[in-house]
Amino acid sequence: MRKLMENLIEEMLDGQILLNEAIAEFEKLYIQKALMRCDQHHSKTAEVLGIHRNTLSKRVAAYQTPTKTPKRLIARRSR
Numbered sequence: 001m002r003k004l005m006e007n008l009i010e011e012m013l014d015g016q017i018l019l020n021e022a023i024a025e026f027e028k029l030y031i032q033k034a035l036m037r038c039d040q041h042h043s044k045t046a047e048v049l050g051i052h053r054n055t056l057s058k059r060v061a062a063y064q065t066p067t068k069t070p071k072r073l074i075a076r077r078s079r
Helices: 002-014 019-037 042-049 053-064 071-077
Strands: none
Touching (some): 019 042, 042 053
């Protein structure tokens, strides 16, 4: 597991991914996978993740809200 994470981190650093972006993406994917395992049941998912159901609901809502992509990311993707 550690070796896989180290390789992923190397790729992210090479791609100039900021720490905040990496953490946000990891959290989003982690929550999405947990929701799938718990059949989208927020209370069960929150318990599995060790967070309050309201916290989970707020984060899920934030993921579903479209956000503007920073210009530096758009520029990086077009390279």
